[in-house]
């Protein structure tokens with residue numbers, strides 16, 4: 594997929610106020626500092642579509658961007674655990690779970706993880722939550738330029754082994770680097786395929 598246009602549409606603090614048109618949307622989420630804004634800019638060939646330096650007050654918003662006038666890229670706030678967390682459904686902040694439970698247009702979520710780190714409980718639990726909620730997801734490994742090719746392979750293998758403890762099959766995954774522009778075609782072409790179905 595070639596990026597012909599990428600424009601900011603709106604920021605919202607409530608899911609109910611998000612755009613109502615039935616345009617397919619793809620959500621990007623991960624812990625803060627995982628490289629989400631940089632990835633969004635890299636994917637869309639824009640320098641500062643998503644704000645990379647934590648703009649105060651912007652962090653807890655759901656940001657919609659329209660790409661090529663035919664799909665929404667949604668930049669979600671970094672997730673964290675809710676204060677009261679018993680069942681896995683209630684583990685994450687309410688506005689995050691509201692988003693996933695209410696957006697009919699959502700085609701899939703991309704969970705971003707820093708390729709250098711061992712699988713973190715919060716990321717694994719968030720993927721479990723998505724699975725239980727019936728939301729298709731893929732994994733985007735970020736900052737691949739920080740590792741040598743052999744180490745990338747090892748880290749992806751370790752992550753896969755961890756996932757296979759709970760999942761029967763691996764979700765689609767992508768190895769990316771925003772600073773070296775790695776993985777753009779893979780992610781965009783994948784989105785194009787799912788958007789045609």
Ligand code: GDP
Nearest residue numbers: 625626627628629630631645646736770771772
């Ligand atoms: P966000 O909080 O998830 O939106 O993360 P940012 O995109 O703001 O990035 C957090 C930090 O990681 C910044 O210092 C970025 O420069 C750095 N960063 C993001 N992506 C990459 C990458 O692909 N490679 C490297 N080396 N650093 C990155």
